[in-house]
Amino acid sequence: MPSQTKKNTKKKDTEKNFLPFPVDEVAVGHAGLYHNPPEEEETVVDKDEGEDTVDDVVADIPLGMNTGGNTVINSETGVKAFVKDELAGNKDNHLPNTETGVWVHYLTKGIERDFKRTWEQSPKSIRPKVEATKKDREQGKRVLTKKEKNALLAKLELNYYQEDISSGKITIDDALSNIKAAHEEKTKLEDSGYFLSPKKTEGLMLFNWEKSINTVHNDPSASKLYTSNKIKVIIPSLWDNFYSKDEIKRPLKLTTEVSKSVLLLPSVAHTMKSFNEMMFDIDGFDIPLDTTEKWDAYLNSMMGIVIKEIRKTNKILDYHLVQKRTMGDMKPRYLAIDTVSKKGNRHEVFITNKEKINDKPPMVLTLKGN
Numbered sequence: 001m002p003s004q005t006k007k008n009t010k011k012k013d014t015e016k017n018f019l020p021f022p023v024d025e026v027a028v029g030h031a032g033l034y035h036n037p038p039e040e041e042e043t044v045v046d047k048d049e050g051e052d053t054v055d056d057v058v059a060d061i062p063l064g065m066n067t068g069g070n071t072v073i074n075s076e077t078g079v080k081a082f083v084k085d086e087l088a089g090n091k092d093n094h095l096p097n098t099e100t101g102v103w104v105h106y107l108t109k110g111i112e113r114d115f116k117r118t119w120e121q122s123p124k125s126i127r128p129k130v131e132a133t134k135k136d137r138e139q140g141k142r143v144l145t146k147k148e149k150n151a152l153l154a155k156l157e158l159n160y161y162q163e164d165i166s167s168g169k170i171t172i173d174d175a176l177s178n179i180k181a182a183h184e185e186k187t188k189l190e191d192s193g194y195f196l197s198p199k200k201t202e203g204l205m206l207f208n209w210e211k212s213i214n215t216v217h218n219d220p221s222a223s224k225l226y227t228s229n230k231i232k233v234i235i236p237s238l239w240d241n242f243y244s245k246d247e248i249k250r251p252l253k254l255t256t257e258v259s260k261s262v263l264l265l266p267s268v269a270h271t272m273k274s275f276n277e278m279m280f281d282i283d284g285f286d287i288p289l290d291t292t293e294k295w296d297a298y299l300n301s302m303m304g305i306v307i308k309e310i311r312k313t314n315k316i317l318d319y320h321l322v323q324k325r326t327m328g329d330m331k332p333r334y335l336a337i338d339t340v341s342k343k344g345n346r347h348e349v350f351i352t353n354k355e356k357i358n359d360k361p362p363m364v365l366t367l368k369g370n
Helices: 003-015 077-088 099-115 134-138 146-154 158-167 172-191 209-217 238-243 252-259 292-313
Strands: 026-029 032-035 058-061 117-119 231-235 314-324 334-341 347-352 363-368
Touching: 077 099, 077 172, 099 117, 099 172, 146 172, 158 172, 209 231, 209 314, 209 334, 231 238, 231 252, 238 252, 238 292, 238 314, 292 314, 292 334, 292 347
Parallel strands: 058 117
Antiparallel strands: 026 032, 231 314, 314 334, 334 347, 347 363
16 A cells, blocks of 8 residues: 555544534634534524413412502603504504503513413403404393493493592593493494483393383383383394294393293294294294284284283274382383383383283283373
8 A cells, every 4th residue: 555545544533533623613712712602503493393382470469459550650741642642542553542551551460471470351441452353242142231321331431530630549530431441331332222221220222122112102211101111121022032033043142031931932932942832833824923913913813802802992002011019020021012001191011921811902001191
């Protein structure tokens, strides 16, 4: 073997005993050379394939009492103006619509980021509001409790904030901002078809039944014939507000109410699982009652004699589903036949639940106005 070949082979064997000098990973500093390895490229892990890259935030900060935690933020006018007008006042962003809500929102985000902690429950100022929609109304959903409805109506009045304004807890601007927010929430509910009764004993309602009756009679006090006799209208104008609607789209809540009437149960039992979709064999009408002709035929089949007797002396204006608000009588529902007398044009309501007894229309109650 040539000597040159042997020499080169020896050199290569010797090189194997040395580690390569990392020239690309060395930098010159004030104390000489130091190791400066290149930064590793950041690897993005798909959350579906790898573990969660964000540390879990622990919800362990107690909120305490609902009221009493007052903090006054003394800031530059520009800061307040920006929070009030650009953040809280902007309907198109994702932020709360009050200044307090904006402050608490960003405080919460900062605590979560820096300390990996948050509140046990969402503070009320940043709690997501239930946005009522027409679909919710059509499905008969209750989007506010009675207590929440009363609180919302109270927040529309400046007197609600007077004590906090006097004590310096909030400013007059804060109060006006809160009134505006409450008014917007009320408007959304009303635009969706809900009625916020001013009576504290009533919750969020699907109908403004008093207005409906007053309108039919062209009398602002016509509904008092019901209320003064402890009668509550569950569904006013049964045809318009119930039977004219597609059976599939009717709120189950209203269908259940109708089923509590002996007279009206046969018209809805076939749509209810609780009645095993029972079909009643009654001559004179066909279901579904999807036309006014079928609705009239049903009433005549179920209580033709009653209607005939009433029409001798009265003009029938409408039919309502009602409830007696007296102890022991609140479970059943009744059909109210709303009329005016042909003589004297007096408001009279005939409330019944059955056909004839001994050839006489069995009225549960007859209401007569002045």
